[in-house]
Every structure is written in C-alpha cells, then in structure tokens.
Amino acid sequence: MQFYIDSADINEIKEANKRGWVDGVTTNPTLVAKSGRPHHEVITDICAEVDGYVSAEVLSMDAEGMVKEGHELAKIKENVVVKIPMCEEGLIAVKRLASDGIKTNVTLVFSPLQALMVGKAGATLCSPFVGRLDDISHDGMDLISQTMQIYQNYDMDTKVLVASIRHPIHILESALIGADVVTVPYKVLKGLTHHPLTDKGIAQFMKDGEKFAK
Secondary structure: OEEEEEOOOHHHHHHHHHOOOOOEEEOOHHHHHHHOOOHHHHHHHHHHHOOOOEEEEOOOOOHHHHHHHHHHHHOOOOOEEEEEEOOHHHHHHHHHHHHOOOOEEEEEEOOHHHHHHHHHHOOOEEEEEOHHHHHOOOOHHHHHHHHHHHHHHOOOOOEEEEEOOOOHHHHHHHHHHOOOEEEEOHHHHHHOOOOHHHHHHHHHHHHHHHHHHO
C-alpha cells in the first residue's frame, strides 16, 4: 500500500519524505490557501521534492475549464495528477484528459456507484472519503471495501486512494482491505510510529545501558 501525505506544506512534506513516508502527495484548495502562496508555485516546489504522483486540484466547475486547467497543471511536471471533483462535468473532463494522456484523480467520492462511474471514465485515481462519512454516522470503510470489490470484479485500472483519513484505524482497515493508496495528514503519519510499550521499552533499555556505559 502506498502512503501519500495530504499537505501543501513543503516543510511537512520534506520531513515526511526523510522518513520514507511519501510515495505521493495530495493537495486541495484549502491546503494551498493555508500556505499563503500561489497554487502553481506550491505544486512546483512539491514536485521538486517528490517523485511520486502529486495531485493538484482544478477550480473550474465546467468541463471546458477543467480541461484547460488540467493541461496547464500537467505542464508543471510529468508526475502531476489533475484532481477533479466528482460531478458530471468532472467526468467529461476526466475522459477528455485521459484521452490526452493526462493523469486524473477524482475527489469527493461518497458512494460505490460514484466510484464505478469514476472507473468507467478512465480516472487514474479515485478518492473515496471515509472520515466525512463517519461524521454523519455511516461506516466510511464500507465504501472502500465495496469500491475495491467493484474494481476487482471488472478489472478496472483505476486505483483506490482512501481520503479523509482521521486516525490510524482508518489506515489499518484500508491495509487489511487491500486499498491501493492512503492519503494521510502529517500528524496522523507521525502517530503511526509510536506505541506506549515501545516508548517504555526504549526508556528501560537506555536506563539499563547507563549501567555499563560508564
């Protein structure tokens, strides 16, 4: 399973990359706005740091605008993936961009039937959101297992990128289901390396080591 970092903060991305945690990056307009920098500049800097896919989102809501933006974003570097919202205009844009050889990531997917349509349009990645479904008392991981099953049933090339991850259990369940990718905030990534028994064990080893280090 690949790990993407969900961030537009180049310092976070660099720190995560040092630790081998970054197979790719996802961004969105909210994350880029927090950086206080121009969109293209942010994506260019991220692409200089990361070799894997970097998702950069369009702002248009019509297919023509999405396609135009998509072509401009794809010029930044070959690993840019054009991120497009799930809607009919978005799927038109996905099909056109795919025919032009441009990689796409469809975001804000909340049902397995939406995911099916994303696959039929030829998207590179499909981003089902789990945390936001949990927020409204639905089990977000059901969406992942159903989407994976559909894609396997029909041998679709689109990869499942689990998004809106809130905690380590989302990542564990994604791995058990066999999801292709998870995109994770830096804070949650850092938490994956810790365990109280590990911390306790290290403290004990260091204490015991002091006895013969002198």
